[in-house]
Amino acid sequence: xxxxxxxxxxxxxxxxxxLIIASMVYEKLNLDKLIFIPARIPPHKEYNPQVDDKVRLExxxxxxxxxxxxxxxxxxxxxxxxxxxxxxxxxxxxxxxxSDELYYIIGADLVSGLxxxxxxxxxxxxxxxxxxxxxxxxxxxxxIPVKFLEFPRIDISSTLIRQRLAEGKSVRYLLPESVxxxxxxxxxxxxxx
Numbered sequence: 001x002x003x004x005x006x007x008x009x010x011x012x013x014x015x016x017x018x019l020i021i022a023s024m025v026y027e028k029l030n031l032d033k034l035i036f037i038p039a040r041i042p043p044h045k046e047y048n049p050q051v052d053d054k055v056r057l058e059x060x061x062x063x064x065x066x067x068x069x070x071x072x073x074x075x076x077x078x079x080x081x082x083x084x085x086x087x088x089x090x091x092x093x094x095x096x097x098x099s100d101e102l103y104y105i106i107g108a109d110l111v112s113g114l115x116x117x118x119x120x121x122x123x124x125x126x127x128x129x130x131x132x133x134x135x136x137x138x139x140x141x142x143x144i145p146v147k148f149l150e151f152p153r154i155d156i157s158s159t160l161i162r163q164r165l166a167e168g169k170s171v172r173y174l175l176p177e178s179v180x181x182x183x184x185x186x187x188x189x190x191x192x193x
Contacts, residue, residue, distance in 0.1 A: 003032045005033075006103070007105045020151075037076060062176065076088055110131075111131050111142060129144065133151070
């Protein structure tokens with residue numbers, strides 16, 4: 001896999017917005033592969049997973065199982081402590097993944113804080129940051145080089161899905177049926193607010 005993008009996040013749960021963005025980035029950058037990387041302990045946000053890491057991994061596996069352009073790895077689950085992107089990227093490069101070009105997908109809302117990321121000066125030498133831009137801006141105020149890609153605004157969030165489930169509301173069409181099925185089968189998020 002020579003031209004690869006990594007898409008990190010908590011994916012709690014993965015939803016159709018994630019998949020649409022991944023598909024559009026894949027096509028726009030002419031990638032060989034796009035890899036979802038669920039974070040174990042995200043260093044830049046307060047995180048209450050509500051489900052086990054294995055469950056979040058299974059959500060993604062179910063969501064992408066019929067799509068050969070997508071893959072998922074649990075490598076951040078295998079480390080103790082915060083899920084620092086530098087460690088993840090170094091591991092992928094050691095495995096020969098992204099040897100021609102390695103892209104790192106982030107939301108445009110994270111761009112201004114990139115300069116606070118762990119050893120960002122090392123990380124920016126290894127990847128090209130791709131910001132999924134929904135607002136029209138294209139300047140990185142962090143001083144870190146970022147390539148902005150504009151896509152239609154997709155207002156689906158994992159937070160919205162968890163809230164709707166906790167309130168007994170439908171999440172149909174917000175996430176893949178196979179993920180929805182697993183959530184209802186096991187009662188994930190239903191009793192959690």
